[in-house]
Amino acid sequence: MIDVAMRVSFRTETPIMMKNFGRARLSDYFGDSVIYRNLEPLDKRLPGLKTAGYKMGLSGEQIPRKLDAEYAKAALWFAQEAQRVRKVTAALGEVLMVGDTLLNDGRAFENMRRESGWQGACFIGSERPADPPAVEIDEQAHIYAANRWVALGDWAKWVLQQGLHLDERTVVVVDIDKTALGAKGRNDQVIDRARLQGIYRTMDSVMGRDFNRRAFEEQYNELNRARYHFLTGDNQDYLAYICLVLNTGLIKYDEMLQEIEKKSLENFEQFVRWVGYRMHSTGATEAFRQVHEAVGNSVRMGDPTPFKRFRREEFISTVEHMGHMPDDTPVEALLEEEITLTQEVCELSQWLGERGCLLLCLSDKPDEASCPTPQMAARYAPLHKTETHLIGESIRDELRALT
Numbered sequence: 001m002i003d004v005a006m007r008v009s010f011r012t013e014t015p016i017m018m019k020n021f022g023r024a025r026l027s028d029y030f031g032d033s034v035i036y037r038n039l040e041p042l043d044k045r046l047p048g049l050k051t052a053g054y055k056m057g058l059s060g061e062q063i064p065r066k067l068d069a070e071y072a073k074a075a076l077w078f079a080q081e082a083q084r085v086r087k088v089t090a091a092l093g094e095v096l097m098v099g100d101t102l103l104n105d106g107r108a109f110e111n112m113r114r115e116s117g118w119q120g121a122c123f124i125g126s127e128r129p130a131d132p133p134a135v136e137i138d139e140q141a142h143i144y145a146a147n148r149w150v151a152l153g154d155w156a157k158w159v160l161q162q163g164l165h166l167d168e169r170t171v172v173v174v175d176i177d178k179t180a181l182g183a184k185g186r187n188d189q190v191i192d193r194a195r196l197q198g199i200y201r202t203m204d205s206v207m208g209r210d211f212n213r214r215a216f217e218e219q220y221n222e223l224n225r226a227r228y229h230f231l232t233g234d235n236q237d238y239l240a241y242i243c244l245v246l247n248t249g250l251i252k253y254d255e256m257l258q259e260i261e262k263k264s265l266e267n268f269e270q271f272v273r274w275v276g277y278r279m280h281s282t283g284a285t286e287a288f289r290q291v292h293e294a295v296g297n298s299v300r301m302g303d304p305t306p307f308k309r310f311r312r313e314e315f316i317s318t319v320e321h322m323g324h325m326p327d328d329t330p331v332e333a334l335l336e337e338e339i340t341l342t343q344e345v346c347e348l349s350q351w352l353g354e355r356g357c358l359l360l361c362l363s364d365k366p367d368e369a370s371c372p373t374p375q376m377a378a379r380y381a382p383l384h385k386t387e388t389h390l391i392g393e394s395i396r397d398e399l400r401a402l403t
């Protein structure tokens, strides 16, 4: 998608010098201006999709995903509502996007620009410390992709050179997973590990000692590939449920592959029905029956996150991976063990906030994997209010020089 118009190298020879900047929470920078997959803002002053979907101009019942054109309509609507709520009369006319995925964040940015006609700029970060520092700038799309998060400092300078004002008329959209938290290429493997641990805990609680982890891993890795998207919908909930079913032996792996080969298994809904028939004839444990019924009901309701039990375990495992290491742990070990806040993203957000920009975190992460249920709230804070270490390189001086 990105048309490389220019490739620039910068700061050659400078090694990455990351430091621990202490502890903080996402909410220290963004407050409750956080919106997850269900498009129901955590800031209750902002109406959500359920009550205001028609005002956003959304057509269907389905919740749009980040790369869908309709997502941009919702995002722009939220930005304007947030501007109204903070009582700033200036009309929004600029959009900045900071993310880690061209396909999701880059697409959402392009859609927002097209839909609004606003000026804008997008930063896509993915650290590759073994490669020399480099950025790729797509001048036409206004997308700046860098292999160092510290390049956010240079990006801010570039954005100002493009004639953007970065003031009250600017909305800044920051991605959470692998951007503000668990920076891609630096710390994102801990996010994946926490999710996997959530899956395994769910499987343990449903299957007990019968859980075959090796088979699960093998089948999960295979079915996670793009050629099975017709069945999994590229949805981690669907995939986890399918692998659970295979692990119970209710439907055998080979049997399923044969049905796929014959093209008689065409989608996830069909798979769920197949499991239902099979349970009827062969029976199943009570624990599995509960999961199956909950998933089946959610799928019928059009819920994109049907495997609630898995997402609750993922939430617990995620917050358990935040800020749990002692403060004097070496930076490398913190990046290995903890999901950390990205210092560069936090400093940039703070600087933009001080200039009057409107800050908004938009994430495709399921709400169930990000916030506790009412019963869990006494034990766990929501993800954005959970403290963890701030790790990265400071760009504060570079930013200060720009003002």
Ligand SMILES: [Mg+2]
Residues within 6 Å of the ligand: 099, 100, 101, 175, 176, 177, 178, 179
């Ligand atoms: Mg992301």
